Amino acid sequence: MFRNQYDNDASTWSPQGCIFQVDYASEAVKQGTAVVGLKSKSHVVLAAVKRSPNELASYMKKIIRIDDHMGIAVAGLTSDARVLSNYLRTEAMRSKMVYGRALPVGRAVNAIGDKAQINTQEYGRRPYGVGLLVIGHDDTGPHLYEFSPSGVVSEYYGYSIGARSQSARTNLERHFEQFADMSLKELIVQGLRALRDTMPQGKQLDSMNTSIGFVGADAKMTILDGDDTQPYLDLLDEGDAAMDTE
Amino acid sequence: MRTATAVAAPIEAHGHNHWSPYVDNGGTTLAIAGEDYVLVASDTRQSDGYAINSRYEPKAFVLSNNAVLGTSGCVADAKRLCEVLEQRAQLYQHKHDRQISTPALARLLSNTMYNRRMLPYYVFPVLAGLDSEGRGAAYAYDAIGSMERVTNSCFGSAETLIQPFLDNQVARNNQRGADPERLLTRQEALKIAIDAFTSATERDIYTGDYLEIFIIDAAGVHKETRELKHD
Numbered sequence: 001m002f003r004n005q006y007d008n009d010a011s012t013w014s015p016q017g018c019i020f021q022v023d024y025a026s027e028a029v030k031q032g033t034a035v036v037g038l039k040s041k042s043h044v045v046l047a048a049v050k051r052s053p054n055e056l057a058s059y060m061k062k063i064i065r066i067d068d069h070m071g072i073a074v075a076g077l078t079s080d081a082r083v084l085s086n087y088l089r090t091e092a093m094r095s096k097m098v099y100g101r102a103l104p105v106g107r108a109v110n111a112i113g114d115k116a117q118i119n120t121q122e123y124g125r126r127p128y129g130v131g132l133l134v135i136g137h138d139d140t141g142p143h144l145y146e147f148s149p150s151g152v153v154s155e156y157y158g159y160s161i162g163a164r165s166q167s168a169r170t171n172l173e174r175h176f177e178q179f180a181d182m183s184l185k186e187l188i189v190q191g192l193r194a195l196r197d198t199m200p201q202g203k204q205l206d207s208m209n210t211s212i213g214f215v216g217a218d219a220k221m222t223i224l225d226g227d228d229t230q231p232y233l234d235l236l237d238e239g240d241a242a243m244d245t246e
Numbered sequence: 247m248r249t250a251t252a253v254a255a256p257i258e259a260h261g262h263n264h265w266s267p268y269v270d271n272g273g274t275t276l277a278i279a280g281e282d283y284v285l286v287a288s289d290t291r292q293s294d295g296y297a298i299n300s301r302y303e304p305k306a307f308v309l310s311n312n313a314v315l316g317t318s319g320c321v322a323d324a325k326r327l328c329e330v331l332e333q334r335a336q337l338y339q340h341k342h343d344r345q346i347s348t349p350a351l352a353r354l355l356s357n358t359m360y361n362r363r364m365l366p367y368y369v370f371p372v373l374a375g376l377d378s379e380g381r382g383a384a385y386a387y388d389a390i391g392s393m394e395r396v397t398n399s400c401f402g403s404a405e406t407l408i409q410p411f412l413d414n415q416v417a418r419n420n421q422r423g424a425d426p427e428r429l430l431t432r433q434e435a436l437k438i439a440i441d442a443f444t445s446a447t448e449r450d451i452y453t454g455d456y457l458e459i460f461i462i463d464a465a466g467v468h469k470e471t472r473e474l475k476h477d
Contacts, residue, residue: 065340089340093333 001027011123022120022127025149029131032075034165034198035062036191037133037144038158038172040182043216044135044142046073047191049162049198050209063213063223067092069102069137071213071221075162076130076149084112084128084147105136109145109153117151131161137215160194167197184219185235188212192236205233268320268368269294272452273305274402275316276442277372277384278416278435283463284374284382285432286316287439288402289447289474291455301455301476308467311335311345313375314460315355318402319389320368327367331355348375352385352393359391366390370401375462382429382462397429404446404453411442432461440472447474 006012007020014020035048048062063073064085070092074081088108095103112132119125132147144156158176160168171194182190191212196205212224212232224232275288292303306316307328315331317324334354338346346354352373359367366389377383386399398416400408415438418424430438439459447454457472 086340089336093336097329097333 009123010120010125010127019120022150025127025129026131028129029076029149029161030163030165032131032162033062034160034162034168034195035073035075035133036158036160036165036168036172036195036198037073037135037156038176038179038187038191038194039135039142039144039156040184040187041180042142043184043187043214043219044137044144045184045187045191046071046133046135046211046213047188047195048073048211048213049195049205050211052209059209062211065213065221065223066108066136067102068220069215070105070108071135071215071223073133073135073211073213074130075132075165077128078130080128080130081132084115084130084132087115088112102138104138104140105134105143105145106138106140106155108136109134109147112147113151113153115151116147116149120149120151133159133161135213135215136221137217142216158194160198162198164198164200168194171197184214184216185232188214188232189235189239192232193239196236205236207233267365269322270319270368270403271299271321272403273318274400274404274408274443274446274450274453275305275318275372276400276408276412276439277316277374277386277396277398278412278430278439279374279382279384279397280429280432280435282376282380282382283432283435283461284314284376284384285435285439286314286372286374286384286460286462287443287457288316288318289443289453289455289457291453292321293452296451304458306458306460307332308460308469309335309351310339311348311351311375312462312467313348313351313373314462314467316372316374316401316460318370318405323367324369324371327358327369327371330358334358347378348373348383348385349377351375352383352395355385356387356391356393359387359389363390372399372401374460376464380464400442402453404450407446407449408442411445412438436461443472443474 006014010021033049033051037046050059050062052059065071066088092103116128119127127149134145136143146154158172207230210229215221272293273289278285286306288305290302292299335346371387373385385393386396387393398412413419418426443457454474457474459470461468
């Protein structure tokens with residue numbers, strides 16, 4: 001894409017039917033490190049690569065808890081992600097107060113989809129510069145959704161967004177038919193396997209730069225960071241070793 | 247000359263029928279704090295005047311940070327207060343990425359109640375949990391949030407029967423030779439709570455049916471239930 005006369009604001013269509021500001025916002029998502037999501041019959045898992053701006057700084061938070069039954073992974077502008085996650089958290093609590101039940105995941109995602117759409121149509125506003133993978137478990141089972149700056153929301157068995165996410169998507173496409181019956185542990189390792197494909201040459205997944213999140217019928221939204229991710233990274237290595245010896 | 251046009255208000259005893267937004271649903275709640283635990287006991291009878299609404303409607307609620315909010319007074323207000331408090335505790339957790347401490351929650355409860363100074367929550371709560379050093383903490387409030395940290399407290403329809411008993415047996419007031427600083431063990435506190443309620447049940451019509459006892463310590467919140475007389 002190059003600068004053109006149709007990309008100044010979100011209320012201008014191009015002759016080809018693009019709103020360039022929205023497309024540019026999607027580029028911001030592609031700048032973020034990869035996140036992977038996948039689901040089985042009973043659980044949904046997120047795996048994310050955390051980036052650290054420099055050696056002095058801590059790693060950025062990639063997975064955020066919304067409620068006991070819902071969480072999100074973030075790729076893109078973290079500040080926009082914070083605003084959206086605060087909104088989701090408020091909506092989740094409001095649902096419990098008003099209706100006495102946990103917020104259905106689909107409804108939550110459509111709510112932020114609608115919010116994002118406003119920014120693609122109103123003059124003077126800019127689209128959100130963040131993509132989300134939303135996971136949750138409600139009375140219709142486990143769910144994985146993708147939210148994008150355009151406001152488009154899609155549900156998936158497995159998906160990935162962020163830098164070099166196509167490699168992860170290819171990995172998920174090859175294996176997604178086996179996800180349904182996997183145990184939580186297997187699902188997490190499978191997610192890490194897909195996530196690993198997004199790493200650049202010479203870089204590894206380790207306990208410092210990996211973040212894991214999961215939720216399910218019997219598991220509240222849980223986020224694993226640091227040493228807590230090591231057992232699963234070890235299983236990933238063991239799996240590789242087993243494949244080598246075959 | 248001005249003719250008297252004002253009509254004098256008819257002298258009727260309408261003051262008796264005046265509608266009140268408040269209902270006292272009866273029941274009693276007590277709390278005893280120890281060295282490394284705190285106990286909350288409340289009966290489960292819900293009444294409205296001479297009628298019993300329910301024999302089992304719990305009045306003490308476990309909050310997500312392992313604190314227990316024991317209530318008495320108007321059940322609708324108590325339930326709502328608990329929901330609002332839980333929401334604010336959740337907001338705290340989202341903002342600070344950790345659970346709210348009991349002393350912070352205690353202050354939060356006080357503020358929440360005082361915000362309704364002009365139409366108070368008709369609730370006399372007691373908030374129990376472990377403080378930042380792991381010691382048992384109980385906070386007692388009035389309906390507009392005036393708070394005090396205590397080692398023992400009782401509110402509700404039988405408070406006038408039980409509180410003096412606690413003052414003597416838990417705080418060891420007015421006992422010659424007793425050590426008022428010594429805190430009770432769990433077994434002692436449990437026994438006193440059960441005895442207090444079985445006695446109060448005999449005398450107070452609004453107290454009875456079942457007794458729920460929550461014991462909070464480092465391992466979490468443990469609940470026990472006992473039967474009380476149903477009459």
